[in-house]
Amino acid sequence: MSISELESTNPLVGLTSDQLRTHAAESMTRARQRSTALTDAVDDDDLVRQHSKLMSPLVWDLAHIGSQEELWLVRDVGGRTPVRPEVDELYDAFKHPRADRPALPLLGPAEARAYVAEVRAKALDVLDSAPLRGQGLTDHGFAFGMITQHEQQHAETMLATHQLRTGEPVLHAPPPPARRCGPLPDEVFVPAGEFVMGTSAEPWALDNERPAHTVDVAAFFLDTTPVTNGAYIEFVEAGGYTDRRCWSADGWAYVRQHGIVAPRFWRREGDGWWRTRFGVTEPVPAAEPVVHVSFHEAAAYAAWAGKRLPTEPEWEKAARFDPATGRSRRFPWGDEDPGPEHANLGQRHLRPAPVGAYPGGASALGVHQLVGDVWEWTGSDFGGYPGFSAFPYREYSEVFFGPAHKVLRGGSFGTAASAVRGTFRNWDYPIRRQIFAGFRCARDA
Incomplete structure (x- = not known):
């Protein structure tokens, strides 16, 4: 049995472009619901506080999620006008170690929430018209899947930050x-x-x-x-x-x-x-x-x-x-x-x-x-x-x-x-x- 035959089982492969758009939009929405729940669980003071030097403030993770979505979906795939180009460097994970991020002029909680909401609206607009067949970033919706996974990975990072947080429990399951x-x-x-x-x-x-x-x-x-x-x-x-x-x-x-x-x-x-x-x-x-x-x-x-x-x-x-x-x-x-x-x-x-x-x-x-x-x-x-x-x-x-x-x-x-x-x-x-x-x-x- 060839390698290609062994790999013909992913359900995404058989979806139409419209079905792929629906799947990508639903996946992105689930990721955002989780990010929102993790950041809404604490007050603004907790959002901007660094609970451990091993981790970023929660508000940095939130805006970083929006920044990556803007860079890859809004600008790269969509070719749209940048939303907040002045914050690109602030949310570049390679330029600023986690321990140093609280000292940066980060977006505050209200600004960060407004930013990620604006970016998401534009990203979904891009999804409505992006070709989802062919090679490169958009084949089978790859770019949208990559951004979904990136947000979910940061949600797990934020969950680890919650574990390091002191105080009364705020998460329940x-x-x-x-x-x-x-x-x-x-x-x-x-x-x-x-x-x-x-x-x-x-x-x-x-x-x-x-x-x-x-x-x-x-x-x-x-x-x-x-x-x-x-x-x-x-x-x-x-x-x-x-x-x-x-x-x-x-x-x-x-x-x-x-x-x-x-x-x-x-x-x-x-x-x-x-x-x-x-x-x-x-x-x-x-x-x-x-x-x-x-x-x-x-x-x-x-x-x-x-x-x-x-x-x-x-x-x-x-x-x-x-x-x-x-x-x-x-x-x-x-x-x-x-x-x-x-x-x-x-x-x-x-x-x-x-x-x-x-x-x-x-x-x-x-x-x-x-x-x-x-x-x-x-x-x-x-x-x-x-x-x-x-x-x-x-x-x-x-x-x-x-x-x-x-x-x-x-x-x-x-x-x-x-x-x-x-x-x-x-x-x-x-x-x-x-x-x-x-x-x-x-x-x-």
Whole structure:
């Protein structure tokens, strides 16, 4: 079966131009509803305050969303007159580190809201007339999908800022579903052999996911579920944070320098562990995947357990490969877009779900919760696939290639369904702990 045949399953491919316009407009609207909810949840003082030097003020993220939409949709695709060209540099993420952004002459809350609303009206007007077939930015509505994903990614960033915020809770959501399956094996065997990694035909896939290519992966075992809080507590209680043998040189130096003894937002009270989650302090739930751990902590736990982190190709093979057909699925459960029966996505719940909560989302090989709940650290550095070509600009992916960034896969409870798929790649510094990241372990067969 050829790579092109393996990739003929995306529903966007068969839509008419009018249907694509409707889909793009609905996707953009859902993203804006989420951004609005996250910024309307706090008062103006909280919007302009920097809650951590690791993050931008929420009002910067909001106006940055509008600035990128203006640059790509209004100006580039639409060829329209600029709305606020004087703010371009203020919201250029490469020119101003997050720690410095509060000192900039940023748009205030009312101005930022008016700006993003004006840009959105013009962008939807562009969508009404843009050709959505052919090559380049508008093929299958790519530019509109790129901007939708960009806004949803910043919504997750804003959600992480909310987690760092102090004060009374302002975000609320129902709890995730309870465990819905019986006992699961600790590990799943993934057989040796080739599979198709990445994509060449997913219309809204980003440049670092392309092109599709064949990868030969040796046999290995992968944890059936992400590592839970309960399992991680065993590592903590066994002295994992003080056992030099578990840590890389960089990881050991980092936890020693910063006095790290547990996942971020955890604290010890009496004989138990508690966490703070969006302003709520609660006992650490043993059955949920551990979250807010760095790559270094994930790798140290894996070493302590006699295992390792999976490589990125191993993770994707476990998620996408169907041994019955030999093809790579779009998602672990199949080719259909994620639904609430498949995965914990889209901020429906403000926490990971217990392991075993989504049997409908298991991969063909029997691996659970690969999408949603927590981003999963892999052991791989971020880089381009064979034949990589930057599109539509180098700064989206290429400038981050190299050993400084580690790859995360799968999305979290705060990731939108439109911003994650079986091929989607996230990346970050190995010291990051404020992001919604956990992990699962692998070992050689």
